[in-house]
Amino acid sequence: MISVVIPVHNEEKNIEPLYREIVAALEPLGEEFEIIFVNDGSTDGTGEVLRRLKMGDPRVRILEMDRNRGEAAALTAGFFHARGEIVASMDGDGQNDPAYLPEMIRRLREGGYAVVSGWRMKRKEPLFTRRIPSWIANRIIGLITGVRVHDNGCSLKVYRAEVVKRVQIPHGFHRFIPAVFGVKNHEVAEVRIVDRPRRFGRSHYGLKRTFEVLRELLTIRFVLGNRPAKERRLFLSFLILAVLSPATYLVFPNFRPWFSLAFLVLAALAFLIYRNLHRFNQAQERGVFVVQEVIHAAQV
Structure with missing residues (x-):
């Protein structure tokens, strides 16, 4: 079975299009799959949209967080509840294209890797405030951990299930996956993907994120x-x-x-x-x- 874990916070307009894309990407594989939406304390109509999807498709699972705990906690919840032997993760804002999932799953199986990570091309983000700091952070993480992934911040990743259940991920440390799971450099493969702009809503990141990244880099x-x-x-x-x-x-x-x-x-x-x-x-x-x-x- 394949499990797809998606943390969502106030993404009511993005969920249905993303769901349809995931189904279109995975159904041709002819394998069982589940789509796990982790509702991270949404205050809009996200919960209602998720329930409507579940009514029409039993492959949809909904995990309701007790409050807004952040992406790291939501990912951890999804990982620990996933039933599949292969677990994929992606953002709920539509920037990650599920069409790459079949290729990433194939690479994971055929190459004997522990993780296959997306590597975003043509990123739809500001150059000086997001892309350049991200480039610097990725190189520092590679030097410190020995896991030389070009794009740790890309949420589109595919794992073997035993990898994602190794640790509980505290707030902020999700930006350092797969290094935080303790995988070795030779256990990671990368697939180039095209980054898409956010469809609806606004980014949840702010200036506080810069301090958190520096703090986690030191740790x-x-x-x-x-x-x-x-x-x-x-x-x-x-x-x-x-x-x-x-x-x-x-x-x-x-x-x-x-x-x-x-x-x-x-x-x-x-x-x-x-x-x-x-x-x-x-x-x-x-x-x-x-x-x-x-x-x-x-x-x-």
């Missing part, structure tokens, strides 16, 4: 491997650097402003990374989503 290396041990070492580093900052002010009077400031900055960075890694580790213990599946279309 991603520590997410890989023995996370609890790294968390303890980071906290110890923070304590040592925090003590050294005032100590250098007393021991090196000629250089005290610079030494003290340098240790203070390092201590702040260590604490920021420690807190973010602690948040990631807590997510594995507590989970990041609370959902209820809509079994009957008339369910409120």
Whole structure:
């Protein structure tokens, strides 16, 4: 079975066209499939549209989040509820074209990969505020993790089911898939896709996203491997650097402003990374989503 996971938040006008495209792409494969819409606290008519689709097609599944928790939590919920041995993900805004799914599924199976990731061409986004920062971030992620994916931010991806059930994804870390799942570089393939403009509505991203990307970039290396041990070492580093900052002010009077400031900055960075890694580790213990599946279309 193939599972397609789609987080949606206030996408009432985009859902039906996207649903029709997914069905048109997957039905010719002659395989069982399910389409899992994760309604992430929508306040428009998204819920009603989803129920109407479910009434006409039992392959549609609806997971209702208890509140708006963000894309990372919604993806995790869909991944953990997926029944298929192959799990695809995509955005609910229509920018990802489902027509590429058959090719990506074929690459996954024939190449023995763990993940096949979309690589967006001709992106319909601003050059300086989205595309250039994305290019820089992707190269940094590749250097840090060793997983050299050209477009980590592309939501159109296809996975083997066991890969997506490895971790709970805290807020913000979905931008670093597949590295956050711990896959190796040779386990990832890429398929070039044409990016499409958003059909209806507006983007949910804001300036806050820039800070979050930088914070997660600093943390991603520590997410890989023995996370609890790294968390303890980071906290110890923070304590040592925090003590050294005032100590250098007393021991090196000629250089005290610079030494003290340098240790203070390092201590702040260590604490920021420690807190973010602690948040990631807590997510594995507590989970990041609370959902209820809509079994009957008339369910409120």
